[in-house]
Amino acid sequence: MDEILLMLPGPTTVPKRVLEAMSQPIVNHRSALFGDILTKTNNLVSEVFKTENKSYTITGSGTAAMEAGISSIVNPNEKVLSVVGGKFGERFMKIAQSHNIDAKELTVEWGTAVDPKDIKEALDEDEDIKAITVVHNETSTGVAAPIKEIGKVMKNYDALYVVDTVSSLGGDYVDVDGYGIDVCVTGSQKCLAAPPGMAAITLSDDAWIANENVNSNSYYLDMKAYKKSGDKTPPETPYTPSVSLTYALYEALKIVKEEGIENRVERHHKAAKATVEAVKALGLELFPDESVSSATVTAVKMPEGITDKEFRGTTRDKFGVELAGGQDHLKGNVFRIGHMGVVSYKELAITFSAIGMTLKGLGIDVDSGAGVKSITESYL
Numbered sequence: 039m040d041e042i043l044l045m046l047p048g049p050t051t052v053p054k055r056v057l058e059a060m061s062q063p064i065v066n067h068r069s070a071l072f073g074d075i076l077t078k079t080n081n082l083v084s085e086v087f088k089t090e091n092k093s094y095t096i097t098g099s100g101t102a103a104m105e106a107g108i109s110s111i112v113n114p115n116e117k118v119l120s121v122v123g124g125k126f127g128e129r130f131m132k133i134a135q136s137h138n139i140d141a142k143e144l145t146v147e148w149g150t151a152v153d154p155k156d157i158k159e160a161l162d163e164d165e166d167i168k169a170i171t172v173v174h175n176e177t178s179t180g181v182a183a184p185i186k187e188i189g190k191v192m193k194n195y196d197a198l199y200v201v202d203t204v205s206s207l208g209g210d211y212v213d214v215d216g217y218g219i220d221v222c223v224t225g226s227q228k229c230l231a232a233p234p235g236m237a238a239i240t241l242s243d244d245a246w247i248a249n250e251n252v253n254s255n256s257y258y259l260d261m262k263a264y265k266k267s268g269d270k271t272p273p274e275t276p277y278t279p280s281v282s283l284t285y286a287l288y289e290a291l292k293i294v295k296e297e298g299i300e301n302r303v304e305r306h307h308k309a310a311k312a313t314v315e316a317v318k319a320l321g322l323e324l325f326p327d328e329s330v331s332s333a334t335v336t337a338v339k340m341p342e343g344i345t346d347k348e349f350r351g352t353t354r355d356k357f358g359v360e361l362a363g364g365q366d367h368l369k370g371n372v373f374r375i376g377h378m379g380v381v382s383y384k385e386l387a388i389t390f391s392a393i394g395m396t397l398k399g400l401g402i403d404v405d406s407g408a409g410v411k412s413i414t415e416s417y418l
């Protein structure tokens with residue numbers, strides 16, 4: 039099978055070193071040997087989250103950590119404010135509701151970012167709100183939320199600050215302690231460039247205090263269990279973890295550390311800027327406003343006269359570049375370019391040459407080389 043270049047907002051291309059790490063022999067997951075790998079992995083997660091708090095890995099996708107996070111700090115019938123400006127904000131709200139938590143939606147127009155003032159207003163209106171959920175990087179719309187500024191607002195309230203960094207950790211600025219985040223969750227298959235299937239979570243002291251008063255109605259995702267096992271010496275996970283995926287995540291995090299977290303974030307920002315410029319050079323239109331456009335995924339309006347099937351089908355089948363489509367009501371109306379993980383000049387040059395050729399081939403009046411030219415100029 040010819041390798042397809044994954045320009046998706048996850049899963050992303052996994053470096054060979056990480057793939058090879060997975061082929062190591064399976065060891066007893068309740069052994070000092072595995073405990074050592076788990077300790078190192080969890081410590082690296084905390085380093086990337088930028089927190090002094092302990093982090094825990096969960097075998098499951100990012101959604102597992104979202105569910106573990108909210109259901110472990112809020113009781114059924116208690117109130118949560120969920121910022122919803124896309125599919126993943128909505129998912130966080132629905133997860134809370136599935137635990138009978140009274141999650142109220144703070145609606146944000148898709149393609150725009152939440153205004154921290156609106157969060158302040160909502161918290162002023164209802165002092166019973168126990169937590170807010172925010173998605174840092176709304177992957178469905180390509181919008182980055184101002185999590186640092188929201189953190190400044192949250193410092194004046196008792197409500198816990200829960201942030202989904204599934205598609206931003208390792209690719210955009212995340213500073214759990216600096217921004218005052220109480221619960222932060224992420225997944226393996228995006229900017230960290232590990233295979234899908236692992237999630238990670240960290241909780242602040244305040245979140246752990248809240249946890250003591252919560253009778254989680256989740257079994258697999260009860261954070262009390264992860265803490266109890268994870269705080270043993272050597273640490274363990276409560277249930278059998280994916281040993282191979284833990285090796286992979288550990289290797290991927292070592293690569294993040296070797297590159298340097300700041301360098302990696304800057305590389306992502308550079309790729310995002312280059313992508314936006316190339317999109318404009320091809321005469322295409324961004325879906326969100328450029329000022330809130332994400333560092334890790336760019337959402338672009340589908341040009342008139344072609345279908346999503348024709349467009350993404352051609353980039354994939356003819357040119358070997360896999361792009362993502364729109365979600366929900368954006369299906370068919372936008373396509374998304376993921377520039378996460380290992381992405382740099384080479385991947386973007388191939389991607390924009392494929393996009394240019396595809397558009398031209400489908401009869402769009404475009405200078406097919408304009409995107410690649412723009413990429414080369416961005417990286418000169």
Ligand code: PLP
Binds near residue numbers: 099
């Ligand atoms: N949150 C965000 C922002 C995401 O982009 C995704 C996945 O695309 C998720 C949560 C859910 O992650 P997973 O698909 O790993 O469960």
